[in-house]
Amino acid sequence: MGIRPDALASLGSRxxxxxxxxxxxxxxxxxxxxxxxxxxxxSERIAHNERLWLISKLESLVPSSLRDNDLYTDRTxxxxxxxxxxxxPVTIYRARKNGIAAAAILSPIAPDGYGGSIELLVAVxxxxxxxxxxxxxxxxxxxxxxxxxxxxxxxxxxxxxxTLDNPEQARWxxxxxxxxxxxxxxxxxxxRAIIKAVRRALEYYRANRETIFNAAAQP
Amino acid sequence: xPLPSPNRNAATxxxxxxxxxxxxxxxxxxxxxxxxxxxxxxxSIPTSINLNRYNEYGRIAVIVTTVAGVVTSAMLLAHxxxxxxxxxxxxxxxxxxGGGLLLSRGAVHAPHTNWLLFALIGIxxxxxxxxxxxxxxxxxxxxxxxxxxVGVSGLPGAPPAWMERTLFEADYGFVLAILPxxxxxxxxxxxxxxxxxxxxxx
Numbered sequence: 001m002g003i004r005p006d007a008l009a010s011l012g013s014r015x016x017x018x019x020x021x022x023x024x025x026x027x028x029x030x031x032x033x034x035x036x037x038x039x040x041x042x043s044e045r046i047a048h049n050e051r052l053w054l055i056s057k058l059e060s061l062v063p064s065s066l067r068d069n070d071l072y073t074d075r076t077x078x079x080x081x082x083x084x085x086x087x088x089p090v091t092i093y094r095a096r097k098n099g100i101a102a103a104a105i106l107s108p109i110a111p112d113g114y115g116g117s118i119e120l121l122v123a124v125x126x127x128x129x130x131x132x133x134x135x136x137x138x139x140x141x142x143x144x145x146x147x148x149x150x151x152x153x154x155x156x157x158x159x160x161x162x163t164l165d166n167p168e169q170a171r172w173x174x175x176x177x178x179x180x181x182x183x184x185x186x187x188x189x190x191x192r193a194i195i196k197a198v199r200r201a202l203e204y205y206r207a208n209r210e211t212i213f214n215a216a217a218q219p
Numbered sequence: 220x221p222l223p224s225p226n227r228n229a230a231t232x233x234x235x236x237x238x239x240x241x242x243x244x245x246x247x248x249x250x251x252x253x254x255x256x257x258x259x260x261x262x263s264i265p266t267s268i269n270l271n272r273y274n275e276y277g278r279i280a281v282i283v284t285t286v287a288g289v290v291t292s293a294m295l296l297a298h299x300x301x302x303x304x305x306x307x308x309x310x311x312x313x314x315x316x317g318g319g320l321l322l323s324r325g326a327v328h329a330p331h332t333n334w335l336l337f338a339l340i341g342i343x344x345x346x347x348x349x350x351x352x353x354x355x356x357x358x359x360x361x362x363x364x365x366x367x368x369v370g371v372s373g374l375p376g377a378p379p380a381w382m383e384r385t386l387f388e389a390d391y392g393f394v395l396a397i398l399p400x401x402x403x404x405x406x407x408x409x410x411x412x413x414x415x416x417x418x419x420x421x
Contacts, residue, residue, distance in 0.1 A: 020272045024280055031288035038292050042299035049302040 027190070053134075058093055059133040061123035066102045067095035076215040083204040084110035085117070085197055092212055096097050101126055101213040104205065107136070110197035114189040115139030122159075123199040129166075133159045133198055141188050147184025148194060155184060155191070159171055172199045248356025251308045252349030255291055255315055256342070262289040262319060263338045286319040355405050 026189060058071045077089040084090045086109045095103040103125045110118040118138040123131035133156045140146045148155045173179030174191050183191040262285050273281060294312045297305040
């Protein structure tokens with residue numbers, strides 16, 4: 001695609017072409033600067049919004065009767081490699097009442113979702129029973145793979161009260177695979193991924209409970 | 220998006236299709252449409268001022284950078300000040316860049332110098348766009364979820380929750396309506412209606 005000769009000619013003299021080019025460069029640079037400035041100006045507010053949102057999620061997972069500490073700041077990071085679905089550090093939020101460990105919220109990843117990784121929050125009480133599960137981020141197919149969304153169903157509630165032995169290990173999967181958990185119609189990859197991730201989070205918790213609660217807070 | 224005349228390039232039509240992802244419910248369509256409108260108006264100002272200086276290639280550069288800059292700014296602002304809305308439609312906002320470029324295709328060939336005229340044309344295209352999105356959104360939400368306006372209380376200005384209507388409990392609804400193929404089908408139906416309306420007048 002060459003430049004048509006008349007395209008350049010239509011611009012007029014060399015001076016006006018140079019001026020137009022300079023203006024274009026200035027315009028681009030200006031746009032970039034404006035966006036950069038805006039990014040600086042909004043970054044704090046954005047971080048604040050994200051933090052508030054996360055805190056509301058955390059607090060909805062652990063009933064306030066179980067805790068009197070600041071869930072969000074009393075957190076620590078672990079590097080579990082396999083069990084929590086990622087090699088990156090995973091944050092665990094601790095809930096305490098009167099200084100005694102009461103519950104923990106892990107933030108594992110289900111790496112084998114249909115559309116990629118699913119970020120989860122899994123809350124467990126001290127004994128290791130699930131208090132609740134929430135999905136923070138996902139790329140599942142809308143209408144099919146997103147049946148876990150609260151606006152669509154109560155599926156995530158079916159984790160409440162579960163432990164590593166309830167149901168027994170072989171039944172920690174979807175009904176189609178001989179397990180106890182429903183799958184949403186037409187989707188099996190997504191529920192399988194989430195169920196597996198929740199179970200592994202429970203396993204990690206059981207194996208590392210004391211470390212989880214004794215580690216210093218790293219806000 | 221002015222529903223295209225038969226002369227318009229079919230490629231333009233198809234290229235706008237990612238925007239259909241955002242019309243799967245009234246709320247998403249409305250929120251997205253309003254942002255699109257805003258972007259169109261804001262972007263038209265610096266664009267129109269400059270266009271006559273450049274030939275076609277220069278104009279493309281100006282339009283691309285302006286639209287990209289305005290949409291990115293809109294995303295940042297939404298993320299900071301309209302967080303609920305951003306959670307709902309934020310992932311789709313970059314599509315506006317593509318859409319904006321296509322809407323302004325005409326400006327590459329025949330730019331107007333009067334920025335007000337430019338802005339008004341932009342507003343008109345934008346309004347058609349919002350309207351089409353709303354119709355699509357309502358139809359798809361109705362058929363797909365069996366509801367209308369669910370989630371409206373999350374929009375800025377907080378319209379009251381009674382505006383949300385669930386017409387029927389659809390465990391699954393007609394899922395096709397809320398998936399992308401459903402968007403194309405709905406779009407096709409819209410065109411059919413429009414063509415029927417046109418032809419009946421002649």
